[in-house]
Structure formats: structure tokens, C-alpha cells
Amino acid sequence: xxxxxxxxxxxxxxxxxxxxxxxxxxxxxxxxxxxxxxxxxxxxxxxxxxxxxxxxxxxxxxxxxxxxxxxxxxxxxxxxxxxxxxxxxxxxxxxxxxxxxxxxxxxxxxxxxxxxxxxxxxxxxxxxxxxxxxxxxxxxxxxxxxxxxxxxxxxxxxxxxxxxxxxxxxxxxxxxxxxxxxxxxxxxxxxxxxxxxxxxxxxxxxxxxxxxxxxxxxxxxxxxxxxxxxx
Ligand SMILES: C[S@@+](CC[C@H](N)C(=O)[O-])C[C@H]1O[C@@H](n2cnc3c(N)ncnc32)[C@H](O)[C@@H]1O
Numbered sequence: 565x566x567x568x569x570x571x572x573x574x575x576x577x578x579x580x581x582x583x584x585x586x587x588x589x590x591x592x593x594x595x596x597x598x599x600x601x602x603x604x605x606x607x608x609x610x611x612x613x614x615x616x617x618x619x620x621x622x623x624x625x626x627x628x629x630x631x632x633x634x635x636x637x638x639x640x641x642x643x644x645x646x647x648x649x650x651x652x653x654x655x656x657x658x659x660x661x662x663x664x665x666x667x668x669x670x671x672x673x674x675x676x677x678x679x680x681x682x683x684x685x686x687x688x689x690x691x692x693x694x695x696x697x698x699x700x701x702x703x704x705x706x707x708x709x710x711x712x713x714x715x716x717x718x719x720x721x722x723x724x725x726x727x728x729x730x731x732x733x734x735x736x737x738x739x740x741x742x743x744x745x746x747x748x749x750x751x752x753x754x755x756x757x758x759x760x761x762x763x764x765x766x767x768x769x770x771x772x773x774x775x776x777x778x779x780x781x782x783x784x785x786x787x788x789x790x791x792x793x794x795x
Contacts, residue, residue: 569717571641572622572634574603574670575708582774583740584706584783593703596734598692599710602634604670606686607677617702618681619690627678634671638664651747653775693725697733699793705734712742712750712784720752724759727786731765736787740772741780749779764792 580586580603591614597605600618609616622630645652645660657663681687690696692710707730711723718726730737742750753769760767768785775781 570710570714572601572630572637573641573667574601574605574674576604576666576670576673577608579774580605580706580708583708583772584738585770585772590704594701596697596702596705596730598695598705598707598730600687600708602630602671602674603708604673604677605706606681607673610677610681610686617686617688619688619695621689621691623682623687624689627675630678631671631675634668638668651778653778656776693722693729695729695733699732700735702734703736705730705737707737707739709741711739712753713745715744715750715752720755723752723756727756727760728763731760731763731786731788736785738783738785740774740783741777742769742782742784743777743780747777747779753784760786764789 575583581591584590591609591612594615595609595617597603597616597618599620600606601620601622603618606616606618622633625633642660642664645663649660657666678687688696711718711726727737727739742753744750757767766787766789769782770785772781772783
């Protein structure tokens, strides 16, 4: 899949909290943000002195380049959202322009932290399905708006290999949302749940307090039982 096919928009810590039902205790874990892109999650967590590393293929680019790309796609994304306004829940955001402003604010926060975060090793250029981390390096991995959402671009094999890899490096993985870009449920969820259970992982689909895409209010929580070594 070409990187240009994925919307380069980022969300905030408050949104991550809601998407992943993050408790105070969760925020104190060693966290990997997979596919964080221009989200302000890492910057805000760092301000709170939390342990967070984000990986994304866009981190191979400079701050200017990432900003240019976000701004270049801005109008077309906003018009698509306007055209399909009935697919979304307009509660947190009043309308498409309000949403756009929130996304640009998150990007600004990310950009102001990007250079120092890179120097500190908090923004790493890595990509699924293969990550350069030790087994069990993280206690929690969060992956928002990548797996399941881009079902048309990322194959079932890619999803399975990516989940296996995330569960190698983290003992718990949470994925949000479970719907595709068109708002329909990810079609291979059952196959994936069966695969994960067969590997000995506990899997759970949990309702969450975040719903922007209609019906996109569930996350998948997968955990590796204590003593179960990564496969
Ligand atoms: C829609 S954005 C979501 C950003 C952030 N997670 C959020 O929810 O605000 C998807 C991100 O996934 C990244 N991405 C694309 N392919 C990836 C891969 N193979 N591994 C990790 N991240 C990837 C993109 O570069 C992009 O930043």
C-alpha cells in the first residue's frame, strides 16, 4: 500500500483516552503507539512525563514535509467528510470545519515536539508488520485508525502478521476502531479472533466512550497471559 493512501491526520491524548478507555494506571505503563503519525498523543504524554514511543513510516520525513502533506490533503478530506456527513456522529465536533481545526491543532502540537522527540528516540521510523523492538519491550500497545480501518488497502495476512508482531513486543494490544473507512464492520474480525485465540491470547471486544464514525465505538483488546512467551 502507498503511504499516500492513508489519511495523515492525528488525534489528541483526550481522544486516545476515550478510544482506548485508558485508565490512570494504563497511562503509567510503558506504551507503544503504533501508527501515531501527526497525533499529539506522544507530545502530551511526554508533558505528563509518561513512557511513550511512537512508530510510523512518516517519521522518515522532516517536520516541514509532514506538515506540507497534512495541509495538502486537508481540503479534500474536509470535503469528503462534508459529503458524507451522515456517516459521523457530530457531538464532540460541531461540523467538518470544527473537526479540521482540531486535527490541525493536534498536528501543530506534534510538530512542536517532533524534533526533540526524534532526538530522544520517541518518534521512530518503523512500520508494521515488522518492528525493531525486543520481545516484551512494552506493556501496552495502542494502534488507532490503521488496522481494520484500511481493510481495502491492507490484506488479512498483513493484519495477522502485524497483530502477531505487536503481541511479540507488548503484552497487551488495543486496536480502534473495528470499522472500515466506509463505516462498515471490518469483514475478517472473526477469522482474526479465532487466530488470536488459537495462539493462547485473551481477546475481548469492548465498547468505548468514543464514537465519531457511526458504529465505530468498539475496540479490540488482546492480552498475552502471564508466562505465555511471545510466539
Ligand atoms: C489515519 S493515521 C492515524 C494516526 C493516529 N494513530 C491517530 O489516530 O491520530 C494512520 C497512520 O498510520 C501510519 N501507517 C501507515 N502504514 C503503516 C505501517 N505499515 N506501520 C505503522 N504505521 C503505518 C500512517 O503513516 C499514518 O500516520
